[in-house]
Amino acid sequence: MxxxxxxxxxxxxxxxxxxxxxxxxxxxxxxxxxxxxxxxxxxxxxxxxxxxxxxxxxxDRNRYETEFxxxxxxxxxxxxxxxxxxxxxxxxxxxxxxxxxxxxxxxxxxxxxxxxxxxxxxxxxxxxxxxxxxxxxxxxxxxxxxxxxxxxxxxxxxxxxxxxxxxxxxxxxxxxxxxxxxxxxxxxxxxxxxxxxxxxxxxxxxxxxxxxxxxxxxxxxxxTPSYSGPRVDAGDNSVVGVGVQLKTHRDGAVILRTLNGGAAQKAGLQRGDVIVGVNQRNLAGLSLDEVANLITGPAGSSVALDVRREDRNARVNLSRQAIQITNISEVKMVDSQQKIGLIRLEKFGEGAVQELDRALWSLHQQGMKSLVFDLRGNPGGLLTEAIAISNRFVPSGKIVSTRGRNQSDNTLETATHDQTWKIPLVVLVDGDSASASEIFAAAIQENRRGLIIGRKTYGKGTVQTHFPLQSVSGTFWLTTAKFYSPTGREMAGVGVNPDVTVNMSERELEEVGPVDRDLKAGVSAILSHKPGELVNNMSGRQQTRPVQFQFSG
Structure with missing residues (x-):
C-alpha cells in the first residue's frame, strides 16, 4: 500500500x-x-x-455562459x-x-x-x-x-x-x-x-x-489493462510517441516542450509551435485527448504533423519511437554568466529524489550559484518523494502534516536532512501545479527558504492511498487524508499564492510564446538578491553542497 x-x-x-x-x-x-x-x-x-x-x-438568461x-x-x-x-x-x-x-x-x-x-x-x-x-x-x-x-x-x-x-x-x-x-x-x-x-x-x-x-x-x-491499444508502453518508464508535451489550443494543440531524444526535438520542433493537423486531418475543435490519440501509435510507424510557427506552415513527417520518461525533463544553465541553473520536475514519481540529486550535482559542477526549480504543470505524485525533495532545500522546520479519520493517517513531517543545498532558490508554479508540488512550494514559502513565482496553484490538498483490489484486477486510489502547510493552513481548495505573480491572459496562456515570461521573472528575482537574502537567514546547518551523496548508474 x-x-x-x-x-x-x-x-x-x-x-x-x-x-x-x-x-x-x-x-x-x-x-x-x-x-x-x-x-x-x-x-x-x-x-x-x-x-x-x-x-x-x-x-434564464443569467444561467448562460457570458463568454459564449x-x-x-x-x-x-x-x-x-x-x-x-x-x-x-x-x-x-x-x-x-x-x-x-x-x-x-x-x-x-x-x-x-x-x-x-x-x-x-x-x-x-x-x-x-x-x-x-x-x-x-x-x-x-x-x-x-x-x-x-x-x-x-x-x-x-x-x-x-x-x-x-x-x-x-x-x-x-x-x-x-x-x-x-x-x-x-x-x-x-x-x-x-x-x-x-x-x-x-x-x-x-x-x-x-x-x-x-x-x-x-x-x-x-x-x-489493469488486458488489451493492446495504439499507445504501447515499452516498459514502466517509457512511452511510444514523438516526444512532445502539449497544451490545448483552439486550432489544435500547442507544444509546451519537446522531450530529449524524441522525434519532435530532432526535427526542430519547439515551444510555441501549433500542431494544426495530423495525417491531413484538421485538428480545430478537437479535445487534447483526441489530438494525442491521433499523434501516438505503434513504435516505428510514421505520422505527418502540420505545424504552424508564427505565420509559417510546414508539414513534418516523424517516426514514432519509444521515449524514456523521467521525473526530471530539463537540467541546464539558463544564465552562464550569473551561474543560474534550471531544473524542471515533471512529477514526483518513484526515484525523483535520486534524479534530483544527480541534476543538482551536475549543475554544481558547472558552477551553479542559484537555482530556478520549475514545477509548472507538475500534477504531483508520491508524498514520500515530496518530503524527500523538500529535505534537500529546507534545513529545519515543518514540511507538511496530514490528517485523516484513522490515527495512521495523521502525520507530521519535519526537515531532517543534515546537509541541504545552500543556494538561492526560485520555484515556478502555475494553476496546473498540484498536490505534491503544492507541498513543496508551501514548505519553501512558509519556511522562507525561497520565492514562489508564477500563478496560484491548483489547490488539491488531499492524499490518496493505493489499495490493490481483490475482486478485480486493479487498484482503488482512495482519499484518506487532507494535507496542511507548515503553518497549519489547509491546502484543499486554496493552493499556494505566489510571492511574485506573473499575470497572463487566457490568450497568452494558450499561445505559449517563444519567450518564457515565468522563467524571465524567476531570473530577475534571483538577480534582485531577495532569494539570496532568504537563504542566508536560514540555519547554519546548511552546506554549499551535499558531501555524502553516492550515485549509482
Missing part, C-alpha cells in the same frame, strides 16, 4: 508525454448532444429529450453524462466489466464500499451513494457505449419505462445502511433484466461507480 498526493484530473497514466490539460479539455469539449449524435433513432431522441425537459430546471452567448444553458447532468461516455470508451473499464459475472461484480461492489466505510476521509451516507448509482443508471441507458458494452436490447419505450422505474426507486425511503443499498441494487437489477434484457452485472458495476462518484473527485479506480 502506498500513498500519493497526485492531481488526478490529468490522464490517469502519468507516464506519457502529454499535458494534463488533455483530460480537462476532453471534458470541456464533450458535446451535450453526445447521445443524439450517436444514435440514429429519431423516436428515441425525442423520448429522451422529453425526459430531460421534465427533470431539468428552467433556465450562443452556448446552450448549462445542463446539471452533463458532467455525469461525460463521465459515463468516457468510462465506456475506455478499453480497460469495458474489459473489466466483460470479464465479470454477477457474483464477482457483487464482490467488487462490497469491497469498494467496505473500503470507503473504513478509510475514506469523509465517507458519504449510503443514501447518497445509492441515489448517485441510480442517477448513473438513468443516464447511462442513454449512452450508446454503455448500451453496447452491456448488450442492452430494448425499444425506446422500454428504456423510458426502465428510467421511470429507477426514478421511483430514488423516491422511496432513503437507504440507511449497506443492506438497504444492496436491496435497492437488486431491485434495480430486476428492472434492468425484465425491461431491458440486461444482465445484473452492468447494474452492479454502475452501483460501484456510483459509490465512487459520491466521493471526492480525486478518488478513482485504476484497472
Amino acid at each position: 502506498s500513498e500519493e498526493a497526485q492531481y488526478n484530473e490529468r490522464p490517469r497514466n502519468q507516464n506519457n508525454s502529454f499535458s494534463r490539460d488533455r483530460f480537462d479539455a476532453g471534458q470541456r469539449r464533450q458535446s451535450r448532444d453526445y447521445f443524439d449524435n450517436n444514435i440514429d433513432n429519431q423516436k428515441l431522441r425525442e423520448l429522451i429529450r422529453e425526459l430531460q425537459q421534465r427533470s431539468m430546471p428552467q433556465y 452567448p450562443n452556448q446552450y444553458p448549462v445542463d446539471p447532468n452533463q458532467e455525469l453524462r461525460n463521465k459515463i461516455s468516457q468510462r465506456y470508451s475506455s478499453p480497460s473499464v469495458v474489459g473489466t466489466l466483460q470479464n465479470l459475472d454477477p457474483q464477482r461484480a457483487y464482490s467488487f461492489y462490497l469491497e469498494v464500499n467496505r473500503m470507503i466505510d473504513s478509510r475514506h476521509v469523509q465517507p458519504p451516507s449510503y443514501d447518497v451513494r445509492t441515489r448517485k448509482s441510480l442517477q448513473n443508471l438513468i443516464l447511462a441507458v442513454e449512452n450508446q457505449n454503455f448500451i453496447n458494452a452491456n448488450r442492452v436490447a430494448a425499444s425506446p419505450e422500454q428504456i423510458r419505462m426502465a428510467q421511470q422505474s429507477w426514478q421511483q426507486l430514488m423516491n422511496q425511503n432513503p437507504a440507511r445502511n449497506a443492506q438497504d443499498s444492496v436491496t435497492v441494487m437488486r431491485q434495480a437489477a430486476d428492472i434492468a433484466g425484465s425491461q431491458l434484457r440486461m444482465q445484473a452485472t452492468g447494474v452492479i458495476y454502475e452501483f460501484a461507480y456510483g459509490s465512487l462518484e459520491a466521493l471526492d473527485k480525486h478518488s478513482r479506480f485504476e484497472f
